Amino acid sequence: MRQDSPIRAPRGAPAALFAAILLLAGLSAGFLAGCGDEGDEKAAGEGPILIGHYASMTGSEATFGVSTDNGIQLAVKERNAAGGVRGRPIQLITYDDQGKSSEVATVVTRLITRDKVVAVLGEVASSRSIAGGQVCQRERVPMVTPSSTNASVTEIGDMIFRVCFIDPFQGEVCAKFAKERGWTKAATLYDRTQAYSTGLAENFEAAFTALGGKVVTKQAYSGGDSDFGAQLTAIRGGAPDVIFVPGYYTDVGNIALQVRNLGLKMPLLGGDGWDSTQLGAAAGSAIDGSFFSNHYSHEEKRPAVQKFVETYQKEFGAVPDGLAALGYDAALILFHAMEKAPSLSGKDLAAALAAVKEFSAVTGTISIDANRNAQKSAVILELKGGQPTYVTTIEPTR
Numbered sequence: 001m002r003q004d005s006p007i008r009a010p011r012g013a014p015a016a017l018f019a020a021i022l023l024l025a026g027l028s029a030g031f032l033a034g035c036g037d038e039g040d041e042k043a044a045g046e047g048p049i050l051i052g053h054y055a056s057m058t059g060s061e062a063t064f065g066v067s068t069d070n071g072i073q074l075a076v077k078e079r080n081a082a083g084g085v086r087g088r089p090i091q092l093i094t095y096d097d098q099g100k101s102s103e104v105a106t107v108v109t110r111l112i113t114r115d116k117v118v119a120v121l122g123e124v125a126s127s128r129s130i131a132g133g134q135v136c137q138r139e140r141v142p143m144v145t146p147s148s149t150n151a152s153v154t155e156i157g158d159m160i161f162r163v164c165f166i167d168p169f170q171g172e173v174c175a176k177f178a179k180e181r182g183w184t185k186a187a188t189l190y191d192r193t194q195a196y197s198t199g200l201a202e203n204f205e206a207a208f209t210a211l212g213g214k215v216v217t218k219q220a221y222s223g224g225d226s227d228f229g230a231q232l233t234a235i236r237g238g239a240p241d242v243i244f245v246p247g248y249y250t251d252v253g254n255i256a257l258q259v260r261n262l263g264l265k266m267p268l269l270g271g272d273g274w275d276s277t278q279l280g281a282a283a284g285s286a287i288d289g290s291f292f293s294n295h296y297s298h299e300e301k302r303p304a305v306q307k308f309v310e311t312y313q314k315e316f317g318a319v320p321d322g323l324a325a326l327g328y329d330a331a332l333i334l335f336h337a338m339e340k341a342p343s344l345s346g347k348d349l350a351a352a353l354a355a356v357k358e359f360s361a362v363t364g365t366i367s368i369d370a371n372r373n374a375q376k377s378a379v380i381l382e383l384k385g386g387q388p389t390y391v392t393t394i395e396p397t398r
Contacts, residue, residue: 043176048091049084049344051076052111054122054132059099060224060250062123063276064323068146070095070316071327072121075335078311085338093117095127104131112139118344119144121330124323126150126196133160140346142353144334146326147295149272150195155374159346161353161372163330163361164295165396167196170271171203173293173378173394174244178269180212181201186213186269189231189255191247192220200246200271208244216240223251228258235264242266248273253282260286267291275322280386287383295322295391296363297379308362322363329361 031041053072055065072092080089093115095107104123111117112135120136120143123129136143137157145153145162148163149170154160178186184228186208191197216238219231232255235243243259245252245268259268268290275294279287298309298319308328312320320328336359337352338344356368364376377395381388 015105031394047087048089049086049116049338050091050093050115051331052108052115052117052120052122052245053092053094054097054107054120054128055094055124056099057094057096059333061099061248061309062121063127063249063278063321064147065096065099067276067321067323068122068327069145070312071072071320071324071329072331074312074315074324075328075331077315079331079335085335086344090335097123099125099128101125101131104128105135105191108132110137110142112136117141118338118346119334119349121146121327123148125194126153126199127194129153130156130195130247133157136160142346142350144353145331146330147272147323148196150199151373152195152199156346158354158372159350161350161368163333163363163374163376164326165376165378166373167200167203168207169269169396170293170378171200171205172207173380174204174269174271175207175211175213176394177240177291177293177392178208178244178382179213181242184213185216185238185240186242186244187217187219187235187238187240188215188244188246189219189221189228189235190245191223193223194248196271196273197246197248201244204244204246210356221247221251224250228255228259229262232258232262236262242269244269246273249276249279249282252278253287256283256286256290272322275388276288277318277321277367280383283319284386287386289383291380291382291391292388293378294381294388295376295378296325297381297388299390300379304360304362325362329363329366332361333366335358336346 024243055068056062057065067212076090076092097103097107122132124147126148129145133143133156137159141157147164147169151166188201190201219262270292272294274292341348341352359366367375369375377393379393380391382391
């Protein structure tokens, strides 16, 4: 129909009835155009495909956000150089949540409602991924977290995925490693304000106990605390073989210094929240001889790892940490799903993400399970001279 063609009532039809029919038709057309198939309108067209990322680009945990964003940027650059996705370039929009859960809903809502992204990547901290995931689930926009390991993140709903292992597995990895080292008594010192830290402490204790070990004391602190004297004195009284500290590097460096100042010689053991160049800088030799679980090591000889490390160093002038590698892998898996999905609607894209199996990535071979979690391996790293060095790889039970 030509736009200027007049619409006339059928001969003999009452004017009021025809007006009502026109009104209903207009409302139906507006509804269909506005809703589409969960985002077809924003995903269609010939221009760039927009994806969003939210992260702690500033604040106390800024190395987390910057490393992740660098990894995503590198993946976008490489993909665009190879022709993009579905013949269209990818455009990344990153917002800084300043490391504050209170900022997350605002920036994720902006990505979805104003910028019209087809998918969201983020966050590192599990508490912030939970906050952002709730927005994405409500708006029916898929979210892939590169590195939030708390099990509850993907329990939000069918739009939420991850490319990292989860804390029950990470806790098991650390417990197995402790057992292999002959450590039978452990103390835990965790951040009560972080879902990541409290959950990982619980997972480690459950796995360590099941293997015949004993947690002799459990101590807690609040992120940002500066004095750990009372907790460490209590730990000293329990005479553990190892202290499990599943916190972020921002606190672990100070904890390590105070552990050694009290004359405690046992190693510390932690999770992937330790992964930052700032840890060695803050703790110095106090952290040497301690271990943590992580998602990859830049020392691994796999070709995918070495190619990524070389390219990242040329691009950013630094050795990529695990957060950078996970950001890169999250973007690659999202691009893979975009190509496989029949459309870029939220429903189709989520289904394609759920179908990812045996995807060869930098941080290992990734399969998305029925709970939208990644089945993959973990590595144990030892700090020497303040730098993480590869010790071993631990595979999941399949």
